[in-house]
Amino acid sequence: MQRFVKRRFPVLALVVLAVIAGFGPDETEAHKWVTSRYTYNDDIFQILRDRCGHCHVEGGPAPMGLMTWNDGPNSTVPWGASIRQLVIDEQMPPWYADPTGPAVRGGRGLSAIESDKLLTWVTGGTPQGNPDAVLPEVKYRSAWSGGPPDVEVPMETEYTMAAGTREEAKEFSIATSLSEPRWLKAVDLLPGAPAIVRNALISLEGGPVLAVWVPGDDLVAAPSGAAFRLPAGAKLRIEIHYKKQWQTEGQAITDRSTVGLYFTDPPISGRPIGSLAVAPPAVSENDSEQSFEPFTGELSSNSRVVALRPSLDRVYGSLSIEAVTPAGTRVPLLKLRMPRPEWRRRYWLAAPADLPAGTRIEVTRTPPPAHVDLVGADVMKTYPLQVALEFVPLD
Numbered sequence: 001m002q003r004f005v006k007r008r009f010p011v012l013a014l015v016v017l018a019v020i021a022g023f024g025p026d027e028t029e030a031h032k033w034v035t036s037r038y039t040y041n042d043d044i045f046q047i048l049r050d051r052c053g054h055c056h057v058e059g060g061p062a063p064m065g066l067m068t069w070n071d072g073p074n075s076t077v078p079w080g081a082s083i084r085q086l087v088i089d090e091q092m093p094p095w096y097a098d099p100t101g102p103a104v105r106g107g108r109g110l111s112a113i114e115s116d117k118l119l120t121w122v123t124g125g126t127p128q129g130n131p132d133a134v135l136p137e138v139k140y141r142s143a144w145s146g147g148p149p150d151v152e153v154p155m156e157t158e159y160t161m162a163a164g165t166r167e168e169a170k171e172f173s174i175a176t177s178l179s180e181p182r183w184l185k186a187v188d189l190l191p192g193a194p195a196i197v198r199n200a201l202i203s204l205e206g207g208p209v210l211a212v213w214v215p216g217d218d219l220v221a222a223p224s225g226a227a228f229r230l231p232a233g234a235k236l237r238i239e240i241h242y243k244k245q246w247q248t249e250g251q252a253i254t255d256r257s258t259v260g261l262y263f264t265d266p267p268i269s270g271r272p273i274g275s276l277a278v279a280p281p282a283v284s285e286n287d288s289e290q291s292f293e294p295f296t297g298e299l300s301s302n303s304r305v306v307a308l309r310p311s312l313d314r315v316y317g318s319l320s321i322e323a324v325t326p327a328g329t330r331v332p333l334l335k336l337r338m339p340r341p342e343w344r345r346r347y348w349l350a351a352p353a354d355l356p357a358g359t360r361i362e363v364t365r366t367p368p369p370a371h372v373d374l375v376g377a378d379v380m381k382t383y384p385l386q387v388a389l390e391f392v393p394l395d
Contacts, residue, residue, distance in 0.1 A: 036124025038117045040069040040076065041133040047114045048076065049138055051093050054108075054216035059140035061194050061215045063245035067138040069128045080122040087118050089372050090338040094214070096345075101320070101335025103350035106220040146188055146219030149260030151176070153236065161196055163252040167243045173205060174236045174259060183272075184228040185264035186221040187211035189238075193255035198243040199344065202259060204228070205235040208275055209388070212309060212346045219262075220348050222273065226306045226392045227264050229272040241342075269392065273306065276389040278361050294364045299323075303391035305353045308334045312341040313385040317366040321387060326358040333361075333389075338368065341383070346390070354394065363387050 038044060048056070048066045055062040058074050065074025066083075076083075086092040087110065095109035110118070121127075153174050161168070187210040191197035200213040210228055222228070236259060244253070278297035308321055319339055323331040331353055 034125030034127045036121045036127055038121045038124075039127045039129025040121070041129035041131075041135060043117055043129075044076070044121050045069075045135055047110075047117060049136075051108050051110055051114065053138045054141065057138050057140050059142075059194065061191075061196070061198065061245075063247065068135075070126075077126045080126050084119060084122045087115055091340065093216075094340065094343040096336040096339040096343070097347060098318070098335040098337040102332050104334070105348040105350050106218055108216065140194065142190070142194065144188055144190060144219070144260055145217070146186060146221070146260075146262065149188060150263045151178075151261040152190075152258050153261065154258040155192070155238070155256045158192075158254050158256045160252055160254045161193075161242050161244070163250055165242075165244075166249060167241075169239060169241050172238045172240070174238060176230065176234050176236060176261070178230065178232050178234060180232050182230045182261075182263050183266050184210060184222075184230050184261060186219055186262040187228075188219050188260040188262070189213040190258045190260060191215070191255065192257045193253050195248055196242045196244055196253050197255060197257060198241045199342075200241065200257070201239040201344070203237045203239075204230065205237045207234075208273065209309065209346075210236070212344050214343060214345060217345075221262065222264075223306055223348070223352060225267050225269070226273050226304075226352075227267050230261070267392070269394075271393050273390050274303070274393055276361070276391070277386055278363055278389060279384065279386040280363075292365055292367060294362050296363070297361045297389070299355055299357060299359045299361065299389075299391075301357050302394040303355055303357075303359075304394055305333060305349065305355060305389060305391045307346050307348045307390040309344075309346045309388040309390060310334075310336070310339065311344055311383050311386045311388070312339055313383060315340050315368045315372065317368045319363070319365040321389075322362050322364075323353065323355050324360040324362055325356055331355065338372070352392075357395075361387075361389055 052066055054060070056064060056066040058065050064079055066076045066079065068074050068076065070077040093108050093110060095107045097104045097107055097109065153176055155172055156174060159170060187202050189200050189202065194215070197215070201209060202211040202213065203209045208228060238259065240257065276297055276299060278295065280295035310319060316339055319336040321334040323333055325331065333349070333353060334347055
């Protein structure tokens with residue numbers, strides 16, 4: 001019986017191939033097996049619009065649009081296999097806050113139900129649903145996500161990304177020209193060339209990081225009582241990561257992005273948001289293997305932790321940050337799943353944590369599963385592994 005099965009399989013394979021070859025493109029599509037109970041028009045479009053429509057839309061920074069079923073250059077169906085893999089690997093949408101950890105503000109991550117619907121749809125024949133349904137048109141939103149800022153500060157000159165350059169990081173200095181000091185609750189970026197501005201880090205020159213900008217994210221302001229101080233005449237330093245997608249390769253593209261400043265009243269304490277950098281011990285260049293030992297830092301004063309800003313050197317399976325008080329109480333601060341270095345973010349805590357002086361901040365991480373695609377993850381390897389703990393002093 002075993003020999004019969006082995007001899008029979010090649011024959012069946014040839015028959016299947018012959019049948020498939022006998023169909024033209026239209027016939028193959030018509031005979032595609034459909035097992036999904038979800039359809040694009042009834043179930044999938046809303047998920048893609050809400051979770052992906054800020055980037056995966058014509059004119060946006062993503063390499064493809066996903067706002068139509070299978071009609072035109074922004075069709076979803078041709079990308080079904082890619083969607084499946086990216087959802088399984090938890091790469092897209094690029095939001096890594098683990099829902100089982102402490103709550104953070106903002107984010108467009110997929111829920112478990114949404115992931116199940118997408119995977120069922122792409123593996124079950126990608127059906128359209130009611131062909132007469134009229135879906136709303138989704139366009140790229142070139143506007144401030146938090147509404148008009150108090151002050152707009154454009155880059156002082158245009159920057160042109162050369163035709164032969166596909167990816168690069170550039171730094172720019174911008175004068176604010178403020179005649180008096182101000183307090184900031186938020187800072188945003190409006191890209192001049194959305195197709196190539198991948199992400200940005202905005203800092204006070206010689207001072208703290210004011211914003212970590214990622215396309216598609218809504219603006220999240222610092223909580224009440226927390227703010228950054230902007231001195232009179234301050235200069236901003238902007239680090240922009242530019243990247244062309246396949247549609248724009250070989251083109252020279254000019255950008256002149258604008259920074260938006262959102263002011264607030266001075267905090268009662270009169271003290272700005274501070275930062276504690278927590279990093280692992282330096283690793284010798286001769287060490288060939290990555291250590292995953294926990295690393296720690298310590299708060300020197302009573303503090304209200306309002307945000308955490310990880311900067312990663314590689315893809316991790318998980319990254320967890322906990323506070324251990326002098327009394328031994330463990331306070332979870334942040335938990336990330338499958339975080340990637342190319343998507344740096346500031347995670348504002350939904351519930352700021354008040355911690356006493358002497359509290360130890362402990363960072364643990366795990367390697368990614370072996371099957372995870374690491375392509376593109378070397379973009380930020382020039383940055384060392386570090387977690388910035390951002391807080392309001394309570395002393």
